[in-house]
Amino acid sequence: MKWRSDAQFESDIRNLPAISDNTKTLYITKLRSVTAAVQYATGSKVRPTIEESIARPVQSYAALTSYRIRRPAKTKTPHPPPPRSRTHRMAPLKPHTIHVTISAVLAMFKHMPRMERAMPPDTKAVWQNIADRTRDEAVGKYEDLEPTVEQREAYIPFERITKMRETLLKKQKLQKPTDKKGPQHTRYALLVLSLFSLFPPRRSYDWAIAAVLDRSKRADAQALKRDDIDRVYPNRIALGSASSSSASSSSTNTNTSSSANTSASTNSSASQKLPAAEVTFTLYKTASTYGKQTFALPPDLVAIIAHDIKAVPRRYLFQQTTTDRAMTNKEFSTLVGKVLRHLFPDIKGSPGISMLRHSYIVAADVGHLTPRVAKELASQMGHSRMQQLTYSYLIDDDEKVTTTTPPKPGTCRLICS
Numbered sequence: 161m162k163w164r165s166d167a168q169f170e171s172d173i174r175n176l177p178a179i180s181d182n183t184k185t186l187y188i189t190k191l192r193s194v195t196a197a198v199q200y201a202t203g204s205k206v207r208p209t210i211e212e213s214i215a216r217p218v219q220s221y222a223a224l225t226s227y228r229i230r231r232p233a234k235t236k237t238p239h240p241p242p243p244r245s246r247t248h249r250m251a252p253l254k255p256h257t258i259h260v261t262i263s264a265v266l267a268m269f270k271h272m273p274r275m276e277r278a279m280p281p282d283t284k285a286v287w288q289n290i291a292d293r294t295r296d297e298a299v300g301k302y303e304d305l306e307p308t309v310e311q312r313e314a315y316i317p318f319e320r321i322t323k324m325r326e327t328l329l330k331k332q333k334l335q336k337p338t339d340k341k342g343p344q345h346t347r348y349a350l351l352v353l354s355l356f357s358l359f360p361p362r363r364s365y366d367w368a369i370a371a372v373l374d375r376s377k378r379a380d381a382q383a384l385k386r387d388d389i390d391r392v393y394p395n396r397i398a399l400g401s402a403s404s405s406s407a408s409s410s411s412t413n414t415n416t417s418s419s420a421n422t423s424a425s426t427n428s429s430a431s432q433k434l435p436a437a438e439v440t441f442t443l444y445k446t447a448s449t450y451g452k453q454t455f456a457l458p459p460d461l462v463a464i465i466a467h468d469i470k471a472v473p474r475r476y477l478f479q480q481t482t483t484d485r486a487m488t489n490k491e492f493s494t495l496v497g498k499v500l501r502h503l504f505p506d507i508k509g510s511p512g513i514s515m516l517r518h519s520y521i522v523a524a525d526v527g528h529l530t531p532r533v534a535k536e537l538a539s540q541m542g543h544s545r546m547q548q549l550t551y552s553y554l555i556d557d558d559e560k561v562t563t564t565t566p567p568k569p570g571t572c573r574l575i576c577s
Contacts, residue, residue: 314509375400
């Protein structure tokens with residue numbers, strides 16, 4: 161059978177109307193990893209096509225389980241650094257990564273019925289059985305709530321994060337506006353810590369593409385009223401207070417959960433003070449569940465964002481150094497990792513955004529929150545209630561936060577019409 165070339169297959173994925181561009185990129189990346197795993201397992205010089213690999217589920221799954229990728233060594237790199245081979249190790253794919261990859265394969269059957277018809281009989285059923293098995297393996301690890309060695313080494317208690325944020329804030333007040341040519345991981349340090357401690361931590365992509373618009377500027381105020389604002393700036397921060405009429409038109413939310421309904425009744429009073437700034441998310445991983453979200457930002461975070469934008473004027477909160485475009489998901493994740501390693505050099509592991517989300521949830525002690533508040537917090541972080549529980553590490557008592565807790569979900573309330 162003649163299979164489509166990878167170029168044609170990926171082009172067909174990008175032309176799918178029902179999924180976001182970010183999800184399309186994720187699917188393509190995962191499907192490429194399947195072909196790479198098959199090539200690795202067979203030792204062939206020619207990589208099979210994506211469709212060819214999907215048509216052989218048993219062989220492809222076996223290849224994924226035996227696949228090895230290069231990861232940083234567990235120990236810190238000495239100075240001077242040794243050869244590259246000694247600073248990295250070859251490690252197998254984690255159960256969650258394998259499950260996500262197989263989920264991407266199953267998504268192709270859903271969105272490409274023509275592909276399913278061209279496959280050998282029961283191909284989809286075999287992949288579904290494999291997906292069920294890998295899901296049990298991945299979920300089982302999370303249900304134990306026991307962090308891995310790498311996760312424990314990278315863990316930073318929420319109290320340390322907030323103390324470091326306050327230290328940076330004091331330094332900022334004593335210094336002149338940040339130099340635009342300074343290293344990114346030092347220039348963005350306060351902003352990064354503030355976003356992930358003063359507001360429920362979102363996933364990397366949510367903030368990576370966030371634009372900043374100022375209502376006091378006529379062009380920005382008009383842009384916020386455009387019908388296609390969600391297409392031009394899908395994730396955005398609107399600085400400055402809005403009039404009651406514009407607030408009611410731009411602060412909509414398609415989420416029909418009880419937390420949204422509660423917030424709607426809370427914000428229905430015309431006399432209620434409008435937020436000094438708000439953030440809107442329309443393009444994020446769980447948008448199909450929560451829909452368009454608009455939250456009021458806490459005043460402390462608004463002040464830090466406004467100061468940073470004034471010091472270094474730009475359109476996007478995190479902007480590439482060589483262009484006027486927003487950072488990519490990978491660039492932003494790398495930046496956060498550099499910030500954390502710079503501010504917490506004693507941490508042995510490789511802290512990142514996932515660790516910040518874990519730290520926030522551990523400090524929030526979701527097990528003692530009311531179901532309504534816990535559901536509200538899950539919505540703000542853009543994940544499910546079940547995912548929220550898996551973030552609750554079983555951390556030793558001396559590692560838990562005892563004096564500093566995250567702001568209550570109500571601080572970043574959902575704005576509804």
